[in-house]
Amino acid sequence: MNRTEPVALTGLGCICALGSTVDACCAGLFQDQRHLAPPSRFTSAHAIRYPVFEVRGFPEVPGLLRTSALALHAAREALADAGLDAAALQGLRVGVVVGTTVGSTMNDEGFCRAHRADEEPGLAPMERILNSNPAAVLARTFGLRGPCQTVVNACSSGTDALGVGAAWIRGGLCDLVLAGGADELGRITYNGFISLKITDEAPCRPFDRDRKGLNLGEGAAMVVLEGAASHRRRNRRARSFLLGYGSACDAYHPTAPEPQGAGLKRAIAEALAGAGLPPEAMAFVNAHGTGTPENDRVESRALQAVLPGVPYFSTKGFTGHTLGAAGAIEAVFTAVCLEQGRIPANLGFSTPDPELGGTPVAQATTVTGLAALSESLAFGGNNAVVVLGKGEQA
Amino acid sequence: MDTKARLKSILADAMNLPDLTLDTYDDDAPLFGDNLGLDSLDAVELVILIKKHFGMEIVDMEEGKTAFASMNTLAAYLDRRLPA
């Protein structure tokens, strides 16, 4: 496994239940804010009203799925943060890679109901989906001329998108890449996760002994990845650096993680090798930490084995599990935590579980390290990890 | 049709397990693990099938685990809990 060139992150954008900007979201991490409530935009006939983390006050965009609209919002913030307007983007090869789950599924309940009832539904709902491929929407909106890719790797899509984008930059395919993830809350996903019996009716409790499952969330995060030449020329400060990326498939089960965490350990090893850094150089780990019994057990044990003593925490107590957006949102959080030299408490944790590897961060803490790790574990057995480095002073 | 026969017919169809309806199928054999190849995803599907066809809710998967041990234990579990 080879050392890879660092790739600068010169722009960050984020929207989730905590807020609609990077600053609002990250401030929320240190204010113990938790905006969790039963869904307001859809109903479900379940007796238990499993709560979710909604993005509040976000307007619908006609003709576009909410997922793509969220991606656009985060992309606008990231581009502005990178000092890139339409003129600056002209003549540059800018790629787009976005991770999603809901944003690519040909799912429309109204359409299906009508079709199954032997009606002849019009194609408008399907056309909206066909028009809403997240990467294509961003490329079209900003007139980007590089490669375009929507990654559909379930819950690791956001982290994988960053890895794909960085590889394009290092491979000389693009000057810049807009990379990230987006996913919206919806009735079908909601019912699907409940059917798997991995949701909690109370606020989720990542790594806690009494954890019962996850809360779903929605949102988007995008980053501007920038190659060395463009970075030097534009002289824009890097908020962070992508130092390494690793991924590996458990090849074990469609929805359960492999108990020994072998895939996760391989992904971590690849990411660290790419960064050229040893485990002890990690200031912290932004864990996947969904709050499901299985994930938290497997993940914490793997972390204890390969990153002993490195503080870890889950931010899903603040955002819920945002599926395809999670890896990207958490990468943004990781970058800002390194920037600010502090990490939040693992909201939802109070009682240690002796079966787990150690305990997560219990209260907000200062950190002085220069690199950190963010990881995502997905249905389908994917494990994806990024190592981010502290950015440049403004 | 008795509960066990009804269960077998439902599972054979919904979970693609034709062997269940064979005369040679051993009703005491473990449902999960190597025998039929059922796993945790099948366990939650089974919960849904029981709710749909028998109107019964299994809330606690631990309770489900004991009931799901074999066709016989599952049929007995349903017979105990269904109205006569």
Add this chain to the structure above:
Amino acid sequence: MTRITVQGLGLVGGFGTGCGALAQALALGRSPRSSLEVPTGAGPVLLDAFRADTGALKDLISPKVLRRMDHITRMALLAARLALADAGLEASGHEGLGVVLASGYGATASTYGLLDSMINDGDACTSPTHFANSLHNACSGNLAIALGANGPNLTVSQFDLSVPSALLSARQWLLDGRVERVLFGAVDELSDLTGYLWYRQHGPTGPGPMSPLRTRAASALPGEGAAFLLLSSRAEAQPGYCTLENVVLGPGPMPPTRNLLVLGADGRTATGARYAAAAEGAQVACFTPLYGSMPVAPAFDLAVAALMLRAGTLYPTPSGAPCDFPCVVAPAGPLAGQGLTCLALGDDGAFGSVAMRPISP
């Protein structure tokens, strides 16, 4: 520069199963047509379609493993196993094998199955199996399990450009030395949903063969199937089919090339004019009438290109000329060391091109 070769091909589609079946269809210039029953408000409508039969799987995979797999996963698994066998590799135990999958529409049959369970039986009876199977990466996850492939795993969904987009990443993995072999595949299925979508977009199917080079006429027929390529950056024991030279994606127009163009034109008027513009004056071939129209049809174009490059022979374009734009439809005959470029266009004008060359001795 790292050399990437195509080591194995695995295929299932309207032409049948395996390279031999595709080669036969190429020689004959046609594939057997089947039909697709589409539910509509006026009762079921029968469309002509190219269907994929996964019957051959039962000789390769145990019923226990197949049990929960839906049609799209079965097509992919069959093609994946055939590609590995064609490459002279074992069926499983593939430590470190990378898997990249492209799908335009994903698992639409399972998506409808999920919605059916919700609609017919209520929210509390939503089927977790259909939910798990409806995820876009369920297919590649199941492949990884069946093949013991524990390397990196990526699924891409980009509609008509899914194949070149996914291939770009697969190629980069090999160039970066992340893995030495990638199982690259693409799959799309016909279902009640995609069938209805087709019917509303294109109407009933016509009697004639597809004639995609008549770009102003609508002649498309729906198809489904899976095409897998085993890509390698190693010096392998067998020479392989061809090299993978380059993959380019962009908003268009495609940069000029001296290669013969294998066009992804498929008889749909949405893209017909764009193919005519892109291929004007070029040497072209088009084989989509052998597998039909689907977002991942370009993966079958790659397979055809690989077959031709290894044989050193160009197959005739089925229903060949006439074409309604200025180009040279390449006749059957020797390839004389020439490279091929497979061109896929999206209906917004974006393109994906894949350049391939014969293996030099």
